[in-house]
Amino acid sequence: MRDYLIATSSTSDLPRTYLDAHGIPFISYSFTMDGKPCTDDCREETRAAIYRKMREGALLKTSMISETAYADFFDSLLRTGQDAVYLDMSEKMSASYANAAAAAETIRKRYPEQRLVVVDTRCISGGLGLLVKHLIRMKEGGATLDEVVAWADANKLRIAHRFTVDNLKYLKAGGRVSNASALVGTLLAIKPVLYVPDEGTLDVAQKVRGRKSALSAILRAVLSDLSQTDATGIEIDILNADCLQDAEYIRDEIRKVHPEVGEICITSLGVVIGAHCGPGLLTVFYLCNGRVPQ
Numbered sequence: 665m666r667d668y669l670i671a672t673s674s675t676s677d678l679p680r681t682y683l684d685a686h687g688i689p690f691i692s693y694s695f696t697m698d699g700k701p702c703t704d705d706c707r708e709e710t711r712a713a714i715y716r717k718m719r720e721g722a723l724l725k726t727s728m729i730s731e732t733a734y735a736d737f738f739d740s741l742l743r744t745g746q747d748a749v750y751l752d753m754s755e756k757m758s759a760s761y762a763n764a765a766a767a768a769e770t771i772r773k774r775y776p777e778q779r780l781v782v783v784d785t786r787c788i789s790g791g792l793g794l795l796v797k798h799l800i801r802m803k804e805g806g807a808t809l810d811e812v813v814a815w816a817d818a819n820k821l822r823i824a825h826r827f828t829v830d831n832l833k834y835l836k837a838g839g840r841v842s843n844a845s846a847l848v849g850t851l852l853a854i855k856p857v858l859y860v861p862d863e864g865t866l867d868v869a870q871k872v873r874g875r876k877s878a879l880s881a882i883l884r885a886v887l888s889d890l891s892q893t894d895a896t897g898i899e900i901d902i903l904n905a906d907c908l909q910d911a912e913y914i915r916d917e918i919r920k921v922h923p924e925v926g927e928i929c930i931t932s933l934g935v936v937i938g939a940h941c942g943p944g945l946l947t948v949f950y951l952c953n954g955r956v957p958q
Contacts (some may be wrong), residue, residue, distance in 0.1 A: 666778070668747035668809045670800055671737075673729070673760075674704035675753050676793040677903055677934035681708075686800050691737040693760075693936045695726040704936055711932035715906035715943045724939035728760040734767035738780055742771060747779040747809055751796055751816070754864030755784045779809065783816050786864035789937045790903045790949040791825040797899070824952045825860035826869075826885055828878040830907070830944025857881045859957055869957035879910055879946070883917050885958035886948055890922050893953050897926040903933040905945040914948060 671689040672678070683690055683706060692704045697717065718724065741748040750768070755761040761784065768782045787795050798819070799812045807815075855878035859869045869885070872878050890898065900918065904911040908930070915928045933945055 666745075666747050668749060668779070668803075669741055669744070670796065670803055670812065671741055671748055671750045672792065672796050673752045674706050675758075675789065675934055675936050676751070676796050677789045677931075677937060678706065678793040678796060679708055679931050680706040682797075686804075688796070688800065689737075689741060691729060691733065693726060693729060695724050695936060695939055697724050698722050702935075704934060706934065708932050711935055711938070712906070714935045715932075715938065718938070719906065719943050724935065726936050726939050728758060729763060731763040731767045731770075734760075734764045735770050738767055738771040739774065742775040742778050742780060745778075747781075749781045749783065749799070749809060749813060749816075751783050751785050751792060751799070753788050753792060754786045754860070756786075756864040757788050757866065781809070781813055783813065783820075784864070785816070786820050786860070786862065787823055788825065788860060788864075788866070789934065790901045790931075790947055791823045791860060794823055794899070794901055794949045794951075795820055819951070821862050821955060822951050822953065824886075824889055824948070824950055824955060826882050826948045827858040827866075827941070828855055828875075828882055828946055829858070829941045830855070830875060831942045857885075859885075859955065861955055861957070867957070875910075875944075879914065881958075882946070882948060883914055886914070886918060886950070887921055888958055889950070889952040889956075890918070890925065893951075895922045896924045898950055899926045900928045900948065900950040902928065902930045903947045903949070904930065905933040905938045905941065906943045907946055910946050914946070 674690055674692045695702050752764055765782055768780050772780055785792055802812050854871050856871050857869045861867050872881050902911045911930045
């Protein structure tokens with residue numbers, strides 16, 4: 665049996681320390697900050713610095729990864745003589761997925777004896793990262809390529825994604841809300857509580873008044889999900905865009921109600937997702953019985 669790699673993109677929002685420790689190849693999305701070209705390096709210190717600059721008014725713009733860049737990346741994976749499984753953002757959330765799929769078709773022709781599997785994860789950000797972590801643990805435990813792909817397909821829709829943003833202007837800039845909705849929402853201190861449904865899009869679960877209410881809504885939804893499954897040992901990832909105190913509050917409240925859960929890990933949100941949602945974005949990811957808006 666040929667050995668294989670599990671690879672991902674920088675938008676899995678995994679910390680660079682984790683990616684390096686487990687030897688996970690990743691392709692980086694690019695962005696500009698006030699017109700200066702930058703590369704998403706997945707480092708916590710980079711993320712923290714960029715969110716500080718965004719709070720000071722810096723403007724970020726992201727771009728998708730080209731088919732050529734994906735082809736070069738996939739070629740570098742298969743040149744090792746190993747097969748590869750690649751996990752990127754949901755097809756419905758980024759046109760990059762189509763480029764990855766097209767590039768994979770090209771590279772498979774160069775390496776007809778090897779396998780390259782591109783998974784439509786239906787996940788984004790830390791949800792994608794959580795899926796990668798589960799597969800890495802399986803691989804390191806001796807699972808085959810077919811076994812990890814089968815687990816991903818069977819369980820990817822069990823990964824809950826719960827978000828709230830602090831400022832609607834970033835969603836407006838990305839076309840997620842209209843100018844009028846953003847203006848009214850800002851005037852009324854409306855905070856959307858978002859989730860990712862089975863289709864892999866980003867949808868509004870509810871709208872509430874104020875940050876405190878948004879955090880409470882997320883917490884209620886998480887606790888409801890956990891109450892409907894065996895929460896023993898469940899891994900929970902909380903990502904934040906320069907709102908660590910809020911992340912710690914959510915962690916502590918979850919632990920109070922469900923002391924049986926496993927590790928609750930807090931890290932910084934990746935800058936590509938952050939560019940579209942802004943500082944103050946708080947996200948929670950975990951395995952559940954199924955994605956529901958709450």
